[in-house]
Amino acid sequence: MRKTFINTLIDLAREDKNIVLITPDMGFSVLEPFFQEFPERSINCGIAEQNAVSIAAGLALYGKKPYVYTIIPFLTGRAFEQVKLDVAYMKTNVKLVGIGAGFTYGAAGATHHAIEDIALMRVLPDMTICCPGDNKEAEQIVRESVKIDGPMYIRIGRHNRGIFDTNKIEIGKASIIEKGEDIAVISTSNMLPDASNYCKKLKKNGRKPYLVSMHTIKPIDKKCIEYFIEHNIEIHTLEEHNIIGGLGSAVAEIIAESGKGIKFKRIGIPDKFSHYVGSQKFIKEQFGLYFEEE
Numbered sequence: 001m002r003k004t005f006i007n008t009l010i011d012l013a014r015e016d017k018n019i020v021l022i023t024p025d026m027g028f029s030v031l032e033p034f035f036q037e038f039p040e041r042s043i044n045c046g047i048a049e050q051n052a053v054s055i056a057a058g059l060a061l062y063g064k065k066p067y068v069y070t071i072i073p074f075l076t077g078r079a080f081e082q083v084k085l086d087v088a089y090m091k092t093n094v095k096l097v098g099i100g101a102g103f104t105y106g107a108a109g110a111t112h113h114a115i116e117d118i119a120l121m122r123v124l125p126d127m128t129i130c131c132p133g134d135n136k137e138a139e140q141i142v143r144e145s146v147k148i149d150g151p152m153y154i155r156i157g158r159h160n161r162g163i164f165d166t167n168k169i170e171i172g173k174a175s176i177i178e179k180g181e182d183i184a185v186i187s188t189s190n191m192l193p194d195a196s197n198y199c200k201k202l203k204k205n206g207r208k209p210y211l212v213s214m215h216t217i218k219p220i221d222k223k224c225i226e227y228f229i230e231h232n233i234e235i236h237t238l239e240e241h242n243i244i245g246g247l248g249s250a251v252a253e254i255i256a257e258s259g260k261g262i263k264f265k266r267i268g269i270p271d272k273f274s275h276y277v278g279s280q281k282f283i284k285e286q287f288g289l290y291f292e293e294e
Contacts, residue, residue: 001132001134001135001138001156001157001158002027002030002099002156002158003030004135004138004139004142005069005097005138005142005154005156006027006030006031006033006034007033008138008139008142008143009021009034009067009142010033010034010037010038012142012143012146013034013037013038013041016065016146017041018063018064018065019041019064019065019066019067019146020041020042020043020056020059020064020065020066020067021034021035021038021041021042021043021066021067021069022043022044022045022052022055022056022059022066022067022068022069023043023044023045023052023068023069023070024044024045024046024047024048024049024051024052024070024074025044025045025046025047026069026070026071026099027069027070027099031069043055049070049074049075049078049079050078050079050081050082052068052070052079053068053075053079053082053083053086053087053094053096054082054086056068056086056087056092056094057082057086057087057090057092057094060092060093060094061090061092065093065095065146066093066094066095067095067097068094068095068096068097069097069099070097070098070099071098071099071100071105071112071114072098072099072100072101072114072117072155073100073111073112073113073114073117075096075097075098075117076096076098076114076117076120076121076153077116077117077120080120083096083121083124084124087127087151088124088125088126088127088151091126091150091151092150092151093148093149093150093151094151094152095145095152095154096151096152096153096154097154097156098114098117098153098154098155098156099156099158100112100114100156100157100158101114101117101131101155101156101157101158101189101190101240102114102115102157102189102190102240102241102280102284103115103240103274103280103283103284104157104158104190104280106274106276106277106278106279106280106282106283107277107278107279109277110273110274110275113273113274114155114241115240115241115242115269115274116241116242116245117153117155117241118131118155118188118217118239118241118245118246118247119241119242119244119245119246119249120245121153121218122217122218122245122246122250123245124151126150126151127151127152127153127218128148128150128151128152128153128171128216128218128219129152129153129155129216129217129218130145130152130153130154130155130171130215130216130217131154131155131157131188131189131214131215131216131217132154132155132156132157132189132215133157133164133165133187133188133189133190133191133192133193133213133215134162134163134164134165134192134193135163136163136165136166137165137169137175137192137213137215138156140168140169141154141169141171141215142154144169144170144171148171155189157189157190157240158280162193164177164192164193164196164211164213165177165192165213165215169215171216172216172219172220172221173216173221173224174186174212174213174214174215174216174221174224175212175213175215176210176211176212176224177196177211177212177213178199178209178210178211179210180199180207180208180209180210180211181208181233182207182208182209182233182234183202183207183208183209183210183233183234183235183236184209184210184212184228184233184234184235184236185198185199185202185209185210185211185212185236185238186212186214186225186235186236186237186238186247186251187211187212187213187214187237187238187239187247188213188214188215188217188237188238188239188241188246188247189239189240189241190240190280191238191239191240191289192213194238194284194289194290194291195211195213195238195291196211197291197292197293198236198238198291199211200293201291210228210233212224214237214247217246217247217250218250220250220251220254222254225251225254225255226254226258228262229254229255229258229260229262230260232262233262234262234263234264234265235251235255235262235263235264235265236264236265236266236267237251237265237266237267237268238267238268238289239266239267239268239269240268240269240284240289241268241269242268242269242270242271243266243267243268243269243270243271244271246268247268248266248267248268249266251264251266252264252266267288267289268289269287269289270287274286274287
């Protein structure tokens with residue numbers, strides 16, 4: 001997914017000379033093609049994430065279209081104040097690209113686990129949040145990001161489990177990958193392959209699930225969720241993120257405000273840190289988040 005991002009950005013940069021790529025000393029083996037083709041539009045500011053975000057905001061104020069690329073916890077956590085004030089508050093045209101969604105960097109421990117980033121970005125006014133679930137979604141979201149004049153957070157994962165969403169992506173509108181009847185499985189980011197396998201398990205139990213990719217968390221597709229509520233369709237959300245503040249919370253808020261009651265289940269990381277260290281698959285298994293095809 002990282003290479004899909006950089007290859008797409010290179011295509012866009014060939015057409016748009018205002019695109020700039022900034023990294024706080026990250027992305028080696030991924031970003032070099034951009035650096036080589038556009039050295040005058042490439043900035044490595046060293047291990048200084050707060051500076052990277054502020055530099056991006058300054059460039060945006062002068063008409064540039066900066067993309068800041070680094071590991072999620074260092075972008076959304078360490079540089080949160082700069083994201084809040086220099087990007088969100090000022091509505092600068094900065095694209096924040098966080099890599100390592102969920103437990104992608106599982107072996108690096110809690111410092112590198114990205115399990116609260118969606119919650120942090122959701123509370124910032126005017127912040128668009130996109131979490132592609134496969135490479136096709138990632139490519140289309142990056143292409144659409146250039147058209148958005150304002151703050152945006154793109155959550156990049158890493159998996160090679162296939163392409164699941166063949167729909168044309170529209171930011172703010174969920175992708176209905178498979179239509180069902182009695183239950184809706186809504187996933188985001190890394191969990192799309194798992195959601196597909198989860199649906200297969202449901203089918204074996206006689207259920208008829210919708211498979212939905214909620215690649216945009218903010219603005220969330222409220223109409224999609226309201227459709228399921230109005231038709232009394234049970235909803236399950238799947239996310240590689242804390243169940244507080246992410247996809248499950250966003251869907252729960254819509255259900256609560258609808259004044260109607262439906263069956264609803266959040267599947268995600270419970271309100272605790274992971275003290276497991278290992279591969280992404282291993283840690284997801286410890287939390288019951290890895291669904292293999294049977």
